Amino acid sequence: ALREFSCVDSDPTIFTLFENNFDIQFRKIRLKTLASTTAQIVDVMSNQGKLRNFSLDGVTADNCDIFNFDNFMQCELDRLEIVNCVLSREQMKRLLSAIKQQPKIALLKFINTPIPSSMGTLHSYRQLLNNSIEDVHVDISQLSYFHSHQFVNGSVKNLTIFGNFAFENLPIFINFIKIFPNV
Numbered sequence: 001a002l003r004e005f006s007c008v009d010s011d012p013t014i015f016t017l018f019e020n021n022f023d024i025q026f027r028k029i030r031l032k033t034l035a036s037t038t039a040q041i042v043d044v045m046s047n048q049g050k051l052r053n054f055s056l057d058g059v060t061a062d063n064c065d066i067f068n069f070d071n072f073m074q075c076e077l078d079r080l081e082i083v084n085c086v087l088s089r090e091q092m093k094r095l096l097s098a099i100k101q102q103p104k105i106a107l108l109k110f111i112n113t114p115i116p117s118s119m120g121t122l123h124s125y126r127q128l129l130n131n132s133i134e135d136v137h138v139d140i141s142q143l144s145y146f147h148s149h150q151f152v153n154g155s156v157k158n159l160t161i162f163g164n165f166a167f168e169n170l171p172i173f174i175n176f177i178k179i180f181p182n183v
Contacts (some may be wrong), residue, residue: 008032008033026048028081080102
């Protein structure tokens with residue numbers, strides 16, 4: 001039985017092979033640099049109740065309707081990786097809302113994916129770290145989202161920060177590390 005699906009620089013119409021087939025339940029889906037979105041992607045994603053590992057790489061706002069499906073909320077993801085993506089404010093809001101409904105995520109990777117700086121979006125992003133996430137990968141620019149907010153997260157054990165570190169980031173970094181005493 002198929003358990004893993006990777007669509008890397010492929011024509012997304014490959015999803016037509018799986019549409020309307022509820023018997024195919026992927027455990028891992030990896031989508032990279034989709035040329036365009038299709039209804040077939042959303043259809044296949046909406047059937048994935050057993051999805052545990054989901055990865056987006058190089059997906060842009062105009063081809064990312066996949067967070068509109070309801071079953072994403074019903075999956076129990078262990079890993080979520082969002083890398084090199086450019087999403088609209090509304091799509092990011094839907095994504096963060098969907099992630100908050102994922103209490104079993106152990107690894108969250110948000111790399112080179114701009115997060116709009118609206119208060120609602122930033123609040124949702126901070127709330128993610130209240131889940132049971134053990135392994136976090138973030139950009140150094142995201143440290144400022146947590147700088148002035150006092151909370152402690154004991155679940156994060158591994159923290160990977162990407163980007164260029166500048167001396168002016170040191171106070172923010174020190175405060176950020178205080179949030180995660182078990183790192």
